[in-house]
Amino acid sequence: MSGLLNLETLRAAFEAGEIDTVLVAAPDMQGRLMGKRFHAAHFLDSGWKETHCCNYLLATDMEMITVPGYKSTSWEAGYGDYTMVPDLSTLRRVPWLPGTALVLCDLQDHHTHADVPISPRAILKRQVARARALGYAPMAATELEFFVFDNSYEDLRDRGVNDLRAISGYNEDYHIFQTTKEEPLMRALRNGLYGAGVPVENSKGEAEAGQEEINIRYSDMLETADFHVITKQATKEIAHALGKSVTFMAKYDHARAGSSSHVHQSLWTADGKAAFLEEGAEYGMSPLMRQFMAGQLAHAREITAFLAPYVNSYKRFCVGMFAPTKAVWSLDNRTAGFRVCGEGTKALRVECRIGGADLNPYLACAALLAAGLAGIEQGMELEPEMRGDMYGAADAREIPKTLREAADLLEGSAMLRAALGDDVVDHYTRAARWEVEEHDRVVTDWERMRGLERA
Numbered sequence: 013m014s015g016l017l018n019l020e021t022l023r024a025a026f027e028a029g030e031i032d033t034v035l036v037a038a039p040d041m042q043g044r045l046m047g048k049r050f051h052a053a054h055f056l057d058s059g060w061k062e063t064h065c066c067n068y069l070l071a072t073d074m075e076m077i078t079v080p081g082y083k084s085t086s087w088e089a090g091y092g093d094y095t096m097v098p099d100l101s102t103l104r105r106v107p108w109l110p111g112t113a114l115v116l117c118d119l120q121d122h123h124t125h126a127d128v129p130i131s132p133r134a135i136l137k138r139q140v141a142r143a144r145a146l147g148y149a150p151m152a153a154t155e156l157e158f159f160v161f162d163n164s165y166e167d168l169r170d171r172g173v174n175d176l177r178a179i180s181g182y183n184e185d186y187h188i189f190q191t192t193k194e195e196p197l198m199r200a201l202r203n204g205l206y207g208a209g210v211p212v213e214n215s216k217g218e219a220e221a222g223q224e225e226i227n228i229r230y231s232d233m234l235e236t237a238d239f240h241v242i243t244k245q246a247t248k249e250i251a252h253a254l255g256k257s258v259t260f261m262a263k264y265d266h267a268r269a270g271s272s273s274h275v276h277q278s279l280w281t282a283d284g285k286a287a288f289l290e291e292g293a294e295y296g297m298s299p300l301m302r303q304f305m306a307g308q309l310a311h312a313r314e315i316t317a318f319l320a321p322y323v324n325s326y327k328r329f330c331v332g333m334f335a336p337t338k339a340v341w342s343l344d345n346r347t348a349g350f351r352v353c354g355e356g357t358k359a360l361r362v363e364c365r366i367g368g369a370d371l372n373p374y375l376a377c378a379a380l381l382a383a384g385l386a387g388i389e390q391g392m393e394l395e396p397e398m399r400g401d402m403y404g405a406a407d408a409r410e411i412p413k414t415l416r417e418a419a420d421l422l423e424g425s426a427m428l429r430a431a432l433g434d435d436v437v438d439h440y441t442r443a444a445r446w447e448v449e450e451h452d453r454v455v456t457d458w459e460r461m462r463g464l465e466r467a
């Protein structure tokens with residue numbers, strides 16, 4: 013696809029005066045891009061081989077705090093370096109920034125040059141390799157919903173983050189007229205992504221005032237996670253350039269719908285056949301697909317911390333707002349945590365609807381894949397389909413209600429410990445617990461408003 017570069021085409025673009033800057037970045041625990049801006053000449057000279065970053069980048073929170081309690085690094089360990097190794101297959105143009113290219117990096121141990129096991133990209137690579145060793149290519153698409161505001165981020169910093177003005181005044185689900193008004197942002201986003209070699213399918217208005225969705229064509233799971241972080245970056249940067257702001261928070265307002273990142277998944281054989289499809293079977297679902305889904309359902313509660321990583325994420329799981337509350341499966345049913353789509357066709361897939369737009373796509377895909385592969389390896393049997401309105405299904409498997417509960421389930425997951433390793437599970441359990449500790453400590457606007465006069 014156009015937009016992708018290699019060292020020769022980057023050199024040619026540099027010599028033609030088209031590109032002068034290369035963003036060298038690795039996804040962090042939150043799925044954000046962290047790194048440095050290289051002059052293209054220096055990148056072409058030596059930067060393409062490796063650079064370095066402080067290893068606290070995989071041990072901080074949203075605020076870049078040096079969080080205590082991690083084994084990977086600490087003040088005692090002196091917060092040394094990781095090596096950032098550009099994955100040149102991700103080198104691409106960034107059409108929405110002048111003269112700029114981007115490359116994503118893997119993080120390696122500064123001394124041994126082994127992949128850092130807790131690095132989100134390494135975690136996903138390992139699960140993809142597991143699937144490939146079984147003979148399957150894991151394919152996925154991560155839909156992204158987000159809210160657009162007329163305020164700039166700077167304006168919100170000055171006036172307070174509650175002074176939000178959503179870009180539209182009404183639920184704009186599939187609305188062409190309202191989304192026409194949002195085209196300065198969305199057209200630039202679609203075309204910018206296309207020009208960066210990200211195969212954008214479409215964007216649409218979503219089911220809340222000011223809410224948009226963007227869809228990227230499904231691809232190999234690692235590439236899909238790369239597309240996801242690039243898409244978020246593009247959305248923020250293009251919005252910023254237009255004096256707007258966007259949020260990927262799972263629930264920015266309890267009175268409004270939340271933002272999801274549904275993960276569509278399928279396995280393909282090495283020779284490119286849809287391994288989930290079997291003619292004549294119920295909905296066309298092959299035994300392989302049934303086992304994969306059985307694994308995801310059995311372990312759904314343990315992996316939720318990777319689909320909903322913040323305290324706020326759990327406020328999205330409420331009745332009647334299209335976010336699921338039950339980890340059960342159903343055919344084309346938007347009230348279920350797992351929805352089977354593309355019945356009887358090559359597009360047959362399972363859509364996990366649990367994840368919020370705040371998920372880290374590497375971790376979410378890795379956890380989902382690990383659960384699905386466990387189902388295949390153990391030949392698990394798929395439970396019966398549930399039908400109707402799942403919100404009211406009293407005895408159906410509940411999605412954890414809080415991050416506190418999800419962190420306990422993550423910590424106790426033998427499946428995740430076997431698949432990802434103890435260090436990874438302990439690290440991300442600590443990350444979840446830190447979010448809970450901070451939330452327990454901080455006094456919020458809501459408490460002040462209720463208590464100041466009346467308590």
Ligand code: ADP
Pocket residue numbers: 151152153154155213227228229230276277278353358359360361
């Ligand atoms: P819906 O509107 O029902 O959510 P879409 O047609 O918009 O479905 O597709 C959602 C996503 O599913 C798209 O990003 C698409 O690329 C992806 N998708 C389609 N087929 C597959 C498949 N076989 N495996 C994984 N993802 C797929």
